[in-house]
Amino acid sequence: MHRFSIIIVSWNALHHLQEFLPSVAKTHxxxxxxxxxxxxxxxxxxxxxxxxxxxxxxxxxxKNYGYCGGNNRAVPYANGDILLFLNNDVAVEQDWLQGLNDTFDEDKKIAAVQPKMLSYENPEYFEYAGAAGGYLDKYGYPFCKGRIFDTLETDLGQYDSPSDILWGSGAALAIRKEVFEEMGGFDEDFEFHMEEIDLCWRIWNEGLKVRYCPKSVVYHLGGGSMPMGSPRKVYYNYRNNLRMIWKNASSGTLPYRFPIRYKLDIIAAFRSLFTGNIEEFKAIARAHKDFWKYFHRTQQKRNKLLESRKISTNPETMLSINLIWDYFLRGKRHFNELIDETHGNSHI
Incomplete structure (x- = not known):
């Protein structure tokens, strides 16, 4: 039996702790x-x-070190062999740890596991942050089984089979302590957003796995720290996505993957401008500016990661689909529609 160290980062969130901590404390x-x-x-x-x-x-x-810094600094206090990073706005089912424990026992290469994540307010729906586990398309756009962009699926048991995923949500992410420490923890340059995707991508590049466990169920409120669509959230999402791709993409695909993604960002920025969303346009522009401002740091980290990298390609869980094309132009709203007879489940 594994020992779990459940780490809950909190800053002036008494209302969340009062509502959600009791369920965690009742864990069986x-x-x-x-x-x-x-x-x-x-x-x-x-x-x-x-x-x-x-x-x-x-x-x-x-002081307030945010999600990345708070979690990193809490790890030395942990006595368990499994770290479980849990947001302060997550309620859990009483037996949620057993499924995670069993998943880690299946394969020593399984380094991280995400439970099924449902909406706290509407539990019949998957929750935005993690749903049934995360993936990336070939240009680095994140999406989940059960959630693509703003479209949330109803949980009908369609994703009740365990599966490999590219990333697990930081709202409820279990990871072997030794792996987390070997990886250097969360990259604090990210500050907020996508730090867990970056960490999980690094795990895959080291020849390890990230897994989705449907037998473990949690309920996430979400949207508390930064509302959806806020300029600050847009800024972190765009800046950190570029950093993540540059750090982790395989050498064979980075030369074409990154420029295309960069151009798609520019198209998104001008779309915001032409539709009158000036603040979003400014946020994307600032994200690109700051990516280049601190590019040398990102490049240094990429160079270091290349030295230890175990796989030369990108993970199998990075799917060879164009999410923008499929979602906005082909009208594919559900994960199972993306993995059809045209695309299969191939990867680059």
Whole structure:
């Protein structure tokens, strides 16, 4: 039986802890611990947790280090062999850890696992952040089984088979502690968004696997830290996607994959401009500016990753589809429609 260290990063989110932590504390599993990674909260959340859940270990930091920094700094407090990064707005089923435990036991190459993620407010639907596990198209656009762009599928059991995925959502991501430490943790240059996709892509490039476990079910509220479509969220998504592709894409595909993605970003920016969404246009422009401003850091990280990389191609879970074309022009809204007889499930 694996020991799970459940790490919950929180900053001034007492309302979330009051609503969601009780379900985590009621977990039915014999070997786990809960660690609150407190990013210098000042709303009384630490005092509340100490009173209501004295078994929770609290790691308090001197300032708000965000998702990446808070989780990275909490890992030294963990005694388990499996780290489980859990957002503070996630409720869980009581037996959720057992399925994760069994998945890790299936294959030593399974380095990370994501549970099935449903909407907390509408549990019949998959949740945006992770749904039934994440993938990338050939130009680096992320999507999930059960969620493509803003289209959410109803959970009808269509994704109740375990499967390899390219990435698991950082809202509920279990990873072997030794792998996380060997990988250097989350890349704090990302700050927010796509840091988990970057980490999972690095895992695949090291010859390991990321897996989806439908027997483990969680319910995510989502959208709390940055509302959908906010300029700040747009900025991080565009900047970090470019960083992620440059760091991790195979040497054989980067020369054409990156320029095409870059051009698609420019088209998206001018579409925002022409439709009157000036703030989104500015956010994309700033994202590209900052990508180049700190490009040398990204290149240094790519060079280091190439030294340890075990596979020369991109992962099989990076599908050879054009998501923009299929979704907006061909009207394919569901994952099973993307993996049809035309595309198959081939990869580049």
């Amino acid at each position: 599993y014999d070997n786990y611990e809960i660690i609150l990674a407190n990013n210098a909260s000042s709303d009384g959340s630490v005092e509340w947790v100490e009173r209501q859940f004295p078994e929770v270990e609290i790691a308090t930091f001197d």
